[in-house]
Amino acid sequence: MLPAPRALALDARAFGARGDGVSDDTRALQAAIDALPAGGTLVMDPGNYVVDPERSLRLRSRTRLSMSPGTRLVARANAAPRAYVLLIEGVHDVQVSGGRIVGDRDHHLSSEGEWGHGIMVRGAEQVLLRDLHITKCWGDGISVGGISGTRMVPSRDIRIEDVVCTGNRRQGLTIGRSRNVRVLRSHLLATRGTLPGCGIDIEPDPGGSADDIGIEACTLRGNHGAGLQVYERGYRITVRRCIIRGNRGDGVLMRGGEQCVLEDNDIADNGLRGIVVQGGARDIAVIGNRFSGNAAGLRKKKPQAMKGWMHVDVASTAKDVRIDRNNRFE
Template sequence: MKKPLMLAFAALALSAVAAPASAANWWNPKPHTVIGAAYVDVHKFGALGNGVHNDTAAIQAAVDSLPATGGTVFIPAGHYMVNATKSIKLRSHTRLKLDPAATLEVIPTSAGRYMLIQVYNATDVRVVGGNLIGDRARHKGTTGEWGYGINVTASNNVVLKNVKISNFWGDGIWIGAKDVKRVHVRSDYVTVNGVVSSNNRRQGLSIGPAQHVYIVNSTFQNTNGTAPEAGIDIEPMSEGNTNTIRLENNTFAGNNGNGIEMHAHISDIAIVGNTMKGNRGFGVLGVSAPFVTVTGNTMTGNGLAGVRPSGKSHDWSITGNTLKYNSTRYMSATRDGGSLSRDLQFGANVYSIKVSNNIFSNAKYNTYTR
């Protein structure tokens, strides 16, 4: 009698891993960042902000001058040139605060991998305001696709707020994991709020192995240059798992790939109240991507369908969306009608997909359920 009972408990444990339950409204109070009281201005360390001088060492010296308890590094208005192969490396309990008229620009390089701002193995970090500009227009090389504006790796309680990020050789933002002292550490509780990521070469933002990532009130637009060219790509591949992600009230527009793209090893992905318009690919594409909620979004004028779960995607809920005038690579961008697949498509091997209460180009499908 004991053996069946043990098997039952094992089955329950496996089901819990497959579809983890998140704490209600986890994104509202988190992350709570604890920033130190110290305050330094980069000008006092020799930064000039004249658009010519290499200000990397001066900005890093300002960061390194903070006590162990951290503090705020302020970058006044100006144009600061940065060697992104060295990066501005932020520490725990630190705020990098940029004047709205402050710009950090990458000094042109041939490197296929760089990061302008690095948050690695840190806790309680904020990057607020200003403009980050990559070197894609003046990049000296032709290979690689990993030039990042902000790289958040193996860190927790991180906020990126009101930053404009553009023209990077790779992604505007990367959030992911790394082995730290032989322990695989995922980023946890990362909030991206009010960010505009434009004209980056590979992605507006990529999410690798991470959890509790909240992307809100932000814009990801005009990604172009090297595939996948998505607004946001959630793709941990075999590096680990990605779960408990919420994308809310964002705009995905004019990307050469998909508005949002998702792949395997993910769960508990909520796509809520966003706008996807004018992307050349799908508004939302999932390739063998499980446990996804797509609700209350507006997807119009995308080159392919508004939503497509494909591969072995399963356990999706697609409810309460407006999916109209999509598949513009094949159909009129403004005319009503067409088949359901104009706005909503399913791969042959998907299963457990719930569909209800959506509005489509052809009104006869508005009562469609699955």
């Protein structure tokens, strides 16, 4: 990752950023970002900094954005189907930490689109997102994906640590075309507004894949869709020591995915089933999880003789699915 912090740190207010919740601070903040040397840090004091997501704050390689707990980047109301508060595209060695990002879903000027994200990471490498709170985005709290074109460039070596994404419209977190993504100790909560409405959705675009994904010690709770969805072309995914509770859909919905491990998770009180493995998935291991209270609304439709179906439901066409005896069903 980045070299040790250098003495040079720039203050956003020195470039004219007001943080008064009224002035558009996009130009001033971008000027401060552009002035950073390699290894430099932009420091943002408490305040409400209005950002135009149609222009985005575009971060540069080998820089840090350091916000205080009282810093809020507030998305200006817009009608764009695609807009991002922070854009980390085609760069490397970037860190963003502290503060809050507040999207415009309460004031969005259109009913179209679903890509108004808090943070978009696209075709970037060695990115750390840490200690952030992201809410009310028109699309996703965070989206990680690739750059499309004549040469597809995935994102690589992405770490998301101690982040809260709550109350966003489409997903808490989308993981698209990428390699080596780690999501640690984060909370993906209360996603609702448009499909899929998941806490985390692993769904690379056609022609790409998501490979080597680790999700550990996270909470996926109260989402309108599944807590976690693996759509297609997801490989080597590990979900370990997570709390996946109270989602309206399935706790974990695996439409696809290969070489996946679900281990030592607490999967309970989801509206549909605990884990669903559909026919597109293969080589799935379900190990040492604790299941309770899932599919309460569906139980009347299934005979009690089919004990356990509400917790783990595997399609007959899924291949190489292992349900270990050390799972606990209550």
